[in-house]
Amino acid sequence: MAGIGLIIIKRLGLGLLTMLMVSILIFGAVNLLPGDFAQAILGQGATPEAVQAIRRDLGLDQPLVERYFTWLFGVLQGDFGNSFAELNFSSYGGTTASANFGSVADKLAPRFNNTMFLAGVTALFAVPVSILIGVLAALYRNSIFDRVANITTLTSISSPEFFLAYILILILAVLNPILPSLSNIYDGMDFADRLERSMLPALTLTLVVTAHMMRMTRAAIINLLASPFIEMARLKGLSPFRVILFHALPNALAPIINVVALNLAFLITGVVVVEVVFVYPGIGQLFVDSVKIRDIPVVQACCLLFAAAYILLNLTADIMAILSNPRLRHPK
Amino acid sequence: MEFNISRRSMMQGTAAAGMLAASGASAMTTPKRGGTLRLGLKGANTSDTWDGRTHSDQYMINMGHGCVFECLTQVESNGDLTGELAESWSASPDAKVWTFQLRKGVKFHNGKSFGADDVLASLQIHVEEGAKSAAKPIIADIEEMKKLGSHEVQLTLKSSNADFAFLMSDYHILMYPEGMIDEAIAKGIGTGPYRVVSFDPGVRCVVKRVDDHHLADNSGYFDEIEAIAINDGSARTNALLTGQVDAINALEKKTIPLLKANPSITIIEVTGNLQYTFPMLVAVEPFNDINVRKALKYGCNRQEMVDKILQGHGAVGNDSPVGPANQYFAADLPQIEYDPDKSKFFLKKAGMTSLNIDLSTAEAAFSGAIDASLLYQNSAKEAGININVVQEASDGYWSNVWLKKPWCACYWSGRATEDWMFKTAYERGVPWNDTGWDDARFQDLLIQGRGELNSDNRREIYHEMQQIISEEGATILPMFANYIDAHNDKVAHGNVIGNLWMLDNSRACKRWWAV
Numbered sequence: 001m002a003g004i005g006l007i008i009i010k011r012l013g014l015g016l017l018t019m020l021m022v023s024i025l026i027f028g029a030v031n032l033l034p035g036d037f038a039q040a041i042l043g044q045g046a047t048p049e050a051v052q053a054i055r056r057d058l059g060l061d062q063p064l065v066e067r068y069f070t071w072l073f074g075v076l077q078g079d080f081g082n083s084f085a086e087l088n089f090s091s092y093g094g095t096t097a098s099a100n101f102g103s104v105a106d107k108l109a110p111r112f113n114n115t116m117f118l119a120g121v122t123a124l125f126a127v128p129v130s131i132l133i134g135v136l137a138a139l140y141r142n143s144i145f146d147r148v149a150n151i152t153t154l155t156s157i158s159s160p161e162f163f164l165a166y167i168l169i170l171i172l173a174v175l176n177p178i179l180p181s182l183s184n185i186y187d188g189m190d191f192a193d194r195l196e197r198s199m200l201p202a203l204t205l206t207l208v209v210t211a212h213m214m215r216m217t218r219a220a221i222i223n224l225l226a227s228p229f230i231e232m233a234r235l236k237g238l239s240p241f242r243v244i245l246f247h248a249l250p251n252a253l254a255p256i257i258n259v260v261a262l263n264l265a266f267l268i269t270g271v272v273v274v275e276v277v278f279v280y281p282g283i284g285q286l287f288v289d290s291v292k293i294r295d296i297p298v299v300q301a302c303c304l305l306f307a308a309a310y311i312l313l314n315l316t317a318d319i320m321a322i323l324s325n326p327r328l329r330h331p332k
Numbered sequence: 333m334e335f336n337i338s339r340r341s342m343m344q345g346t347a348a349a350g351m352l353a354a355s356g357a358s359a360m361t362t363p364k365r366g367g368t369l370r371l372g373l374k375g376a377n378t379s380d381t382w383d384g385r386t387h388s389d390q391y392m393i394n395m396g397h398g399c400v401f402e403c404l405t406q407v408e409s410n411g412d413l414t415g416e417l418a419e420s421w422s423a424s425p426d427a428k429v430w431t432f433q434l435r436k437g438v439k440f441h442n443g444k445s446f447g448a449d450d451v452l453a454s455l456q457i458h459v460e461e462g463a464k465s466a467a468k469p470i471i472a473d474i475e476e477m478k479k480l481g482s483h484e485v486q487l488t489l490k491s492s493n494a495d496f497a498f499l500m501s502d503y504h505i506l507m508y509p510e511g512m513i514d515e516a517i518a519k520g521i522g523t524g525p526y527r528v529v530s531f532d533p534g535v536r537c538v539v540k541r542v543d544d545h546h547l548a549d550n551s552g553y554f555d556e557i558e559a560i561a562i563n564d565g566s567a568r569t570n571a572l573l574t575g576q577v578d579a580i581n582a583l584e585k586k587t588i589p590l591l592k593a594n595p596s597i598t599i600i601e602v603t604g605n606l607q608y609t610f611p612m613l614v615a616v617e618p619f620n621d622i623n624v625r626k627a628l629k630y631g632c633n634r635q636e637m638v639d640k641i642l643q644g645h646g647a648v649g650n651d652s653p654v655g656p657a658n659q660y661f662a663a664d665l666p667q668i669e670y671d672p673d674k675s676k677f678f679l680k681k682a683g684m685t686s687l688n689i690d691l692s693t694a695e696a697a698f699s700g701a702i703d704a705s706l707l708y709q710n711s712a713k714e715a716g717i718n719i720n721v722v723q724e725a726s727d728g729y730w731s732n733v734w735l736k737k738p739w740c741a742c743y744w745s746g747r748a749t750e751d752w753m754f755k756t757a758y759e760r761g762v763p764w765n766d767t768g769w770d771d772a773r774f775q776d777l778l779i780q781g782r783g784e785l786n787s788d789n790r791r792e793i794y795h796e797m798q799q800i801i802s803e804e805g806a807t808i809l810p811m812f813a814n815y816i817d818a819h820n821d822k823v824a825h826g827n828v829i830g831n832l833w834m835l836d837n838s839r840a841c842k843r844w845w846a847v
Contacts, residue, residue, distance in 0.1 A: 050464070051731065083379070107378070166566065173574045181570040182372075182577070184560050186536055279562050279571075281535045289378045289534050289563075298378075 015311045022307040027068050030299050037084045037294040058084055080104035081297040104301045115282035119267035121198050126206040127260055134217025139244055153211035165204045165277040183278040201278045209263040216259040220252035254321040261317030269306040361824045367846025369554045372568045372577035376561030378534035382520040384506035385465035390581055390834055393503045395537055395559055398839035401506035401522030405497050407837055409830040413498055417507055427492040427783055434483040438546045440509045441527040448479040453510035467504035492783035495749040525552025525842055534561055553845035572818060579819035581834045585643045596821045601814050602831035603647045605655030605746020608698045610808040611766040616738040623682035625806055629668050630675035631712035634810040641700040642813055649809035652798040653753050655746050657831040660794040665802055675715030686716040692733050696726035697741035735766055748832055750794045754778055767806035774800050822847055
């Protein structure tokens, strides 16, 4: 197993390198956004002098490269800086109120927890369901069940998320008031309430991610069904269910884990639209609000967080795949 | 000299005034204490704070003045100006020296008593070094602030301003406790009928009623108010329909017919001063020719714009920025109608048979600006005017296009007083004069109006100014957009709804009650 440790370290190193590249991309892209914070916050009142004053206060008049490195060193020390919005307001009239303002990290933390909660609830529901449907679809290949499962999941993945969200709201909140259409969870809410409020966004996300996982499970298993060892198992007289569950599934784990990890990453990074529709105070909503007012430090931190989630989950997927398939431990 | 500004008589005379559009069945109950109000509000930002100087969007305007904080004066739903923290006020005959008597026995939420020092300190923060307050021009106009007694202040202005008491109702000018303003801004400590329980900027705010509030006789009826930030229009409507909130602002026009069918929902629609405009620079050819301006005025089909852009939820404008929510709104001025023949006539008078001009536009100017420009293009074609609609980028519109391009699309949320509106965008040489308007008679009247305290004389002055700007001005102002809010049958309000801002002058927290 010594090889595994080495592989993990290597992968982590590569991950860090990727993060660095991503950070350059993010910083460049965010600064390419037309309009800037000063103009966004001033709106119609964006006179050249007022814009200049705000830019000076926020250090936006410094060269781009210099700003990048200042930001990067901050991030390396775990300091994501202060939100522009708050910096700007703390400089209103030069009061000392800035001491009361939190950093970007303080702003992000509760939102990230909320997003993780939603992702967790969705994953707990979506992963077992889609694997189960995938296995069943493989088992009853080309049956009515298989087709219905395929059509339903493919339809739901092909529809835009907000459309699914509105359909669910219409059915489950407006026509049959079972669930609340507003998912405004907040600190101090008890767990049951929180779960109830998160149900509709979780269902929407489930509909979005199920197809991918289910189809992959089905395909991976069907792929194996032609292998000699499956034929052997069949010849031994095992039931089809047993063949699939104990012989095919373990060997199909690598691609399934991969796709599950990818979808988990989507649950963290792809929730933007769903959070906005359901007014769920997660990181996606914060991201949209911050882009709206060009609050660059918050936008950058969100992007970096998204990138980290993707890289880490991909890394986990790779390692799990290697663990489940010893052949991968010895690359040719 | 004591006086009280009343515009009730004015309101009754104008058809477009802010009367309830929907049936006001729920408005018949009498106010009672208790219950909760759950608001679903558009216009919340993660950068929101309790600093009144920064308030510019609807969420904080609603939660700031009249909820957690208070101003010296307030504009009632019917347009009357009454005292909020001021008990009474008076002005010198030239409207330069203003004396405010403050209410006694008022306490901030932290127990501190309210007095003259708090007023002076709260005004001072708008003009202190580096302050970027939107109310800076108002306060900068004060030459001297003096405390006459523990509950009396005297403010001497640099120049006459008959509207000064009115300006003190501005939502930026909140009263904070002196010596602890930073703390008050951080925690939300005001004198309002509600104290802050929790505040998560851009997400949620909960406030609870204060015991023994000084205006408890006629305001602050709810036990608790929860304001939820819902910037997405459909989410806001859904929240109201599913009963998760009791009232919402900025109802989307396309959902109005559907909501009207729901018996438990009341739609509130008032025409205020929110105006969509097309300013042209008078210094630039061909707009320097009054005949060209007139040709453009008659070449615009205003009713069509109201019908198609506002879907009927608004009123036609008459090229004057003074709107139905203003005290001296001249509703009797002849309405400029769409008349291609007249337009052709003025074009001929200008020595032209046809005219080719660019109109810069973007959605940033107002929602529907591009469509409105295309409608304009279409209606003006009839008169031989070829408008080339130039689509500009929304980002940076206000710095690159507005005030720079000869003719563009624009909006104004309007101002509470005529003078304030004129001095923001029509006075000679002011930075936001988006047409470069400069007319000797207009300027004389503007100065004259400021020093005039007699209401009848003021009406005459502002009437003439509106006439000048309507007939000769360089702004095409085709429409005033309605403020459209909605609430369910769990809340009620008075028969008249304020039309200065959304949600009953943004004072629903204070004025509405639970049924």
